[in-house]
Amino acid sequence: MDAVIYPVNDFGPLMKGLAIGGLGIFHVFTAHFAIGGGFLLCYFQWLAMTGRSASARVFMDSYFRYLVLISFVTGALTGVGLWFTSIQVSPVTIGLMVDEFHWLWAVEWTFFCLEVVAGYAAFRYGPRLTDRARLALLGLYTFAAWMSLFWINGILSFQLTPGTWLETRALWDGFFNPTFFPSLLYRTVAALVVAALVAMVLINLAPGFTREQREELVHRAAWLMAPMVLMPGLGVWFLAAMPADSREWVTGGSVAMTMMLTIAVGASALVGGYALLGLLRQRLYINGATASVLCLLAFAATGGGEFVREGVRKPYTMRELLYSNAVKPDEVAALRLRGLTEYDPYPLRNEDQLPKLNGKPHPHLRTGALVFREQCSVCHTTAGVNALPALTRGWDPEMKRQNFAKLQQLKPFMPPFAGTPVELESLVQFIEWLQQDRPKTWPDTAKNAADYAARLARIRGWLDAAGPNPARLPSATDKGGR
Amino acid sequence: MDTAFPFGLPLPTAFYLTVYVVTLVIHVVFMNYVLAGTATVAAAYLVGGRARDGDGVRLLKDWMPLMLSGAITAGVAPLLFVQILYKQEFYTANLLLFNRWMAILPVLIIGFYALYLLKSGWLGRQSGWVKGVVAAVPIAAVAFTGYSWTENHLLSLRGPDFWGRFYATGSQLYTEPQLLPRLLMWAVGSVPTMAVILGWQLWYHGVGRPRRLALFAVAGLALVGASAGWYSLVADAATRAAFVSPLATPYFVAASLGVALQVIGWLWVARGTQFQARRLIVPTAGVLLTIGGMTVCREAVRIAAIGPDRFAALVPIHATAFGRGGFVVFVAFFALNAGLVALVFWLVRHRARPGSGAEGTVGG
Numbered sequence: 001m002d003a004v005i006y007p008v009n010d011f012g013p014l015m016k017g018l019a020i021g022g023l024g025i026f027h028v029f030t031a032h033f034a035i036g037g038g039f040l041l042c043y044f045q046w047l048a049m050t051g052r053s054a055s056a057r058v059f060m061d062s063y064f065r066y067l068v069l070i071s072f073v074t075g076a077l078t079g080v081g082l083w084f085t086s087i088q089v090s091p092v093t094i095g096l097m098v099d100e101f102h103w104l105w106a107v108e109w110t111f112f113c114l115e116v117v118a119g120y121a122a123f124r125y126g127p128r129l130t131d132r133a134r135l136a137l138l139g140l141y142t143f144a145a146w147m148s149l150f151w152i153n154g155i156l157s158f159q160l161t162p163g164t165w166l167e168t169r170a171l172w173d174g175f176f177n178p179t180f181f182p183s184l185l186y187r188t189v190a191a192l193v194v195a196a197l198v199a200m201v202l203i204n205l206a207p208g209f210t211r212e213q214r215e216e217l218v219h220r221a222a223w224l225m226a227p228m229v230l231m232p233g234l235g236v237w238f239l240a241a242m243p244a245d246s247r248e249w250v251t252g253g254s255v256a257m258t259m260m261l262t263i264a265v266g267a268s269a270l271v272g273g274y275a276l277l278g279l280l281r282q283r284l285y286i287n288g289a290t291a292s293v294l295c296l297l298a299f300a301a302t303g304g305g306e307f308v309r310e311g312v313r314k315p316y317t318m319r320e321l322l323y324s325n326a327v328k329p330d331e332v333a334a335l336r337l338r339g340l341t342e343y344d345p346y347p348l349r350n351e352d353q354l355p356k357l358n359g360k361p362h363p364h365l366r367t368g369a370l371v372f373r374e375q376c377s378v379c380h381t382t383a384g385v386n387a388l389p390a391l392t393r394g395w396d397p398e399m400k401r402q403n404f405a406k407l408q409q410l411k412p413f414m415p416p417f418a419g420t421p422v423e424l425e426s427l428v429q430f431i432e433w434l435q436q437d438r439p440k441t442w443p444d445t446a447k448n449a450a451d452y453a454a455r456l457a458r459i460r461g462w463l464d465a466a467g468p469n470p471a472r473l474p475s476a477t478d479k480g481g482r
Numbered sequence: 483m484d485t486a487f488p489f490g491l492p493l494p495t496a497f498y499l500t501v502y503v504v505t506l507v508i509h510v511v512f513m514n515y516v517l518a519g520t521a522t523v524a525a526a527y528l529v530g531g532r533a534r535d536g537d538g539v540r541l542l543k544d545w546m547p548l549m550l551s552g553a554i555t556a557g558v559a560p561l562l563f564v565q566i567l568y569k570q571e572f573y574t575a576n577l578l579l580f581n582r583w584m585a586i587l588p589v590l591i592i593g594f595y596a597l598y599l600l601k602s603g604w605l606g607r608q609s610g611w612v613k614g615v616v617a618a619v620p621i622a623a624v625a626f627t628g629y630s631w632t633e634n635h636l637l638s639l640r641g642p643d644f645w646g647r648f649y650a651t652g653s654q655l656y657t658e659p660q661l662l663p664r665l666l667m668w669a670v671g672s673v674p675t676m677a678v679i680l681g682w683q684l685w686y687h688g689v690g691r692p693r694r695l696a697l698f699a700v701a702g703l704a705l706v707g708a709s710a711g712w713y714s715l716v717a718d719a720a721t722r723a724a725f726v727s728p729l730a731t732p733y734f735v736a737a738s739l740g741v742a743l744q745v746i747g748w749l750w751v752a753r754g755t756q757f758q759a760r761r762l763i764v765p766t767a768g769v770l771l772t773i774g775g776m777t778v779c780r781e782a783v784r785i786a787a788i789g790p791d792r793f794a795a796l797v798p799i800h801a802t803a804f805g806r807g808g809f810v811v812f813v814a815f816f817a818l819n820a821g822l823v824a825l826v827f828w829l830v831r832h833r834a835r836p837g838s839g840a841e842g843t844v845g846g
Contacts, residue, residue, distance in 0.1 A: 004569075006570075006574060006577055007577045007578055007645065007649045008577075009577060009580045069595075072551055073591060073594045073595060074591055076551065076554055077554065080554065080557075080558070080561070080587065081584070084583070084587065085584070087573050087576045087577065088576065088577060088584065091577065094565075095565065098562065098565045098566065099566070099802065099803050099806065100806060101806075102562055102563075102566055102808075103806065103807070103808025103809050103811065103812045104808050104811070106562060106816075107808070107812050107816075109559050109562065110812070110818075110820075111819060113555055113819060113823065114822050116548075116551050116552065117823050117826050118822070118823075118826050120548050120551070121826045121827075121830050124548075125834075127838075128834050128835060129833050129834055129835060129838075130835050133829045136825075136829055137826060137829060137830075140822055140825070140826060170807070171806060171808055345646050346646055346649045346650075347646060347649065347650045349649070349652050350652075
């Protein structure tokens with residue numbers, strides 16, 4: 001565990017991952033729109049200034065307004081929001097990332113500054129400038145927006161595939177990690193697609209265009225979707241570059257992961273099929289409703305893809321460095337001896353609602369609640385999404401003991417239990433208590449000292465049998481991705 | 483820490499503190515413009531009549547969305563470095579305030595869109611009370627954000643024992659006696675900053691009445707003095723001592739000199755019939771001295787509040803972060819992008835289409 005223990009908030013029935021995932025998906029979609037929108041505006045400016053399309057010039061102002069209103073406002077603030085949400089969900093993770101990559105984040109910040117200045121200048125003054133100057137401003141905006149993707153992509157992909165950084169600890173080994181390029185190229189294509197689809201919605205909404213003009217603009221915008229032909233190859237490249245166990249989750253090992261990947265692939269295939277066959281090959285027209293549906297499909301693809309990207313890191317938030325519950329792999333063995341709950345400086349909230357034992361909150365339930373808060377609550381709730389009492393319903397107490405002790409063997413995407421046998425037994429009692437609808441009294445399960453000692457000995461045996469390591473240590477060649 | 487900031491501090495700590503202070507000053511300049519600007523616009527709409535159509539209010543309305551964007555973007559850098567400098571303190575305060583803290587994000591989004599509404603033709607067709615409500619939304623959003631930051635900052639200065647007790651209560655509201663005067667001092671301090679930037683904007687366009695803006699700025703400075711007095715009465719002895727500690731004394735003196743310079747400068751500006759660059763330079767220098775000095779004093783107060791033991795424990799963390807790579811790359815891209823930003827201004831200034839009516843202009 002990190003030397004610092006942070007307070008943990010209860011998100012109620014909402015799984016913490018859903019909070020950050022939901023915001024993340026929305027932010028990624030708007031960020032992709034900002035990047036792809038820059039490419040589209042450059043393309044349309046070129047069409048206008050070379051006399052290839054008079055309508056393109058008229059359309060640009062309308063498109064740019066939406067880009068500013070969505071990306072510059074909601075996109076920018078959800079970006080900051082993601083940072084704050086990351087702190088809420090896992091301060092240790094974001095802290096380690098900041099320590100390692102703060103100068104690269106600072107580089108990204110310099111591109112944010114250029115993006116804002118160039119973007120506003122192009123929006124505000126572009127129509128008054130010469131065509132070449134306007135194109136230059138749009139080019140600078142697009143360059144800055146794409147470079148911000150370049151930098152953050154390296155940092156985010158590091159979390160899944162730190163690659164040779166694990167041995168060298170060299171910054172650039174971590175940044176240019178095995179999934180850096182497939183991820184960057186995939187996101188670039190996705191950004192172009194989002195921008196083109198939004199353009200198609202707006203082309204249908206913008207007043208003053210004839211049907212012919214709308215058709216022309218739609219077919220111009222559709223060219224930005226042509227790179228979708230590369231998506232299957234880039235996706236396979238990404239899958240091949242990720243660690244073998246992560247690949248296993250999305251190819252059948254985890255139902256949720258496989259389902260999300262299917263949604264991402266299916267939605268992308270529908271959008272890509274329509275774009276490549278309908279819009280580019282058959283030169284079909286697309287109305288506002290259909291374009292909106294394709295936009296929603298693109299959003300679903302983004303959602304599925306981001307869910308997979310976050311999920312395949314399990315059981316880590318930073319591969320080989322930090323488990324999702326902020327326990328460091330090399331600390332598990334020590335935590336199994338000394339425990340964690342005694343070192344947590346934050347008291348248990350609402351402990352007066354626990355049953356009493358000798359006039360005090362039941363000590364085992366109290367410890368169990370602390371263990372749940374420290375080790376489980378980042379992914380599980382007590383009564384809501386991914387609720388632990390629901391997931392373990394049907395397991396008798398002995399099954400719970402053995403399964404929790406051998407957690408990483410039971411479910412390889414789970415981290416190993418990082419506490420003492422007493423803490424594990426307390427967690428079992430706490431879950432049992434929750435499953436029995438929080439009765440007002442609860443027995444002293446340690447009253448029979450011999451029985452209690454035997455239980456703890458069995459737990460210790462199972463913990464030792466499972467070992468402190470994750471289920472399958474990747475082979476040397478597959479550490480942190482190939 | 484018996485020498486002036488940043489001397490006497492270990493190199494990594496001094497380095498990160500300096501970078502933090504510099505980037506925070508940039509953020510504060512934008513933030514002050516937005517805070518005082520949105521308040522001014524709201525007041526003009528509430529007063530109604532000619533106040534709403536003045537050159538100053540028109541410029542503020544026009545520039546406000548860009549400046550809020552600037553404030554948010556400029557805020558990213560100090561947000562990054564505060565995590566290196568005071569990770570545990572900052573994260574803990576964030577976590578303790580939880581939903582209340584996170585509320586600044588939707589609130590800012592609403593405030594941001596209200597700024598665009600203020601510029602829209604739609605608002606011109608609405609009744610007076612609708613205009614008043616829309617004009618009040620941005621200042622409410624920005625004020626709420628400012629309050630939340632102050633609350634977060636002060637909570638971060640408390641220690642682990644207090645945090646534990648605060649966590650047990652489940653409360654998401656933190657207050658202490660110095661919160662309001664401290665917030666008020668920074669809030670009214672935004673008026674002179676905004677006045678300086680607006681003065682330059684009015685000078686550029688050759689419009690506006692210097693006397694009126696000068697009066698506004700001096701009134702703001704008077705309020706700064708009053709709220710600083712209140713703050714000094716309410717603040718604990720350690721906070722007061724931090725301002726005159728060896729670490730902060732030169733900066734406190736600089737900040738005070740900056741205030742004096744601003745008063746003198748604005749009195750000089752007020753004597754002119756139109757804005758003049760040579761006169762505006764004086765309050766501009768004063769504002770920069772005051773903001774820079776006060777930002778260092780703010781850090782001195784924080785270091786004093788954290789205490790020597792906890793601060794000493796942070797030093798190795800700074801040293802570890804200092805050992806990470808990437809600084810040279812940052813400097814290179816900082817220089818590149820500063821040059822490209824300059825290119826943007828140059829293009830806008832010198833590449834207007836003939837006959838567009840915008841030759842040689844920026845703004846307006």
